[in-house]
Amino acid sequence: MQSLRVGFIGLGIMGRSMARNIHRAGFPVTVWNRTERKMAEAREWGAETAASPRAVAEVSDVVITCVGDTPDVREVAEGPEGLLKGAREGLIWVDMSTIAPEATRELAARAAEQGVRMLDAPVSGGDIGARQGTLSIMVGGDAEVLETVRPVLEAMGKNIVHCGPHGAGQTVKACNQILCGLNLLGVVEALAFAKKAGVDLEKMIEVTTQGAGGSWALANLAPRIVKGDLAPGFSVRFQQKDLRIVLQEAEQMNLPLVGTAVVQQLLRSVQAYGGDDDGTHALIRVMERLARLDFTR
Incomplete structure (x- = not known):
């Protein structure tokens, strides 16, 4: 399962530790962040870096987003260089940001039009949980998709619960x-x-x-x-x-x-x-x- 190539977008207080734990679990990781400094830090622990969210999607089987707010998710997903522009059919997109449930349902529907399967998977546990890989992860979307990416999520969290359809995690x-x-x-x-x-x-x-x-x-x-x-x-x-x-x-x-x-x-x-x-x-x-x-x- 470690053959899954993982993209990670958003290297903030939580995201940088989450991405690193995925890498430690043996998955190839490609990252993107708005600030180059945080990508440089990721290169030091072994991540590949990309020029845009689109470029992340082009080399990944699973793309995780962990950004600040609904407009940020829309931008990294649907913007001119967004991940959906580089996504191929079958890509799994796991949004671990915290955004409005209705926005999640809208984004999941748009992703599905391109053959991209989406999960909403916000987390709880703070910076401590992110560093220790003990986050609680609340997942909305297709249960079968969750099982496909569960090994990736297990690198970040210890309590992974399927809560229901799209938006239920949020x-x-x-x-x-x-x-x-x-x-x-x-x-x-x-x-x-x-x-x-x-x-x-x-x-x-x-x-x-x-x-x-x-x-x-x-x-x-x-x-x-x-x-x-x-x-x-x-x-x-x-x-x-x-x-x-x-x-x-x-x-x-x-x-x-x-x-x-x-x-x-x-x-x-x-x-x-x-x-x-x-x-x-x-x-x-x-x-x-x-x-x-x-x-x-």
């Missing part, structure tokens, strides 16, 4: 982002409560991560907050994009999502203070302002 990712936002708010409020009460924050984290209130955010982001490390595993900018998708979909369903809306507004305050590219756990800065706390002391 819908489940939206659910994940609701949970991420609300879990993070809980972490920030718990830390603020402990800080205000004078409790040792590291002790509080140690105990509560093993209790019923434990979560990935508590185990992985709370220690970063205590250390003052707001570097992005996943940035405020992209979380806000994801929550925008969630709330737009909820509006179409006439579904009230009160907690999600609150988290989006609080993160907007982070953005207003210049935190767009900080990690999502920069939400602590809002709590510092609201409660007159300083987590740096």
